[in-house]
Amino acid sequence: MSAAERASGEQRRQRILDAIRALPSGCVVSYATIARRAGLPRAARLVARVLASNDDPELPWHRVLRADGCIAFPPDSPAWREQRDRLRAEGVELRGGRVRMRRDDDLHRLLWNAAD
């Protein structure tokens, strides 16, 4: 088990927030990718919890999507539209209700893994 996986709840939360803050504008990744980046490869749901309880307005939460490219909120809900708008403002378009991110996700994972 890695050091990150042995970390306390608060430490895990900070690692996850750091991983999200590292996302550049226009870059979208999945919850699982953030979890991996935080050293917690099985904690995708924890990432969701952390985001749900986040209060930092500077956090680029809108760059985190489900693995299938869908926005995690209920379709057409206020939160869903807000996330779509924020993404669109960064040049990320939704096609058929989802973002084309197969390649991107893999690319960023590879870049991050390569950097580790």
Place this chain on the structure above:
DNA sequence: AGAATGACAGGAA
């Protein structure tokens, strides 16, 4: 203490 819940994932069918 056990069950239910949620901004989830990955493999199977």
Place this chain on the structure above:
DNA sequence: GTTCCTGCCATTC
């Protein structure tokens, strides 16, 4: 491509 099912982590009933 899809939907379905099982596994995950932590919190809340």
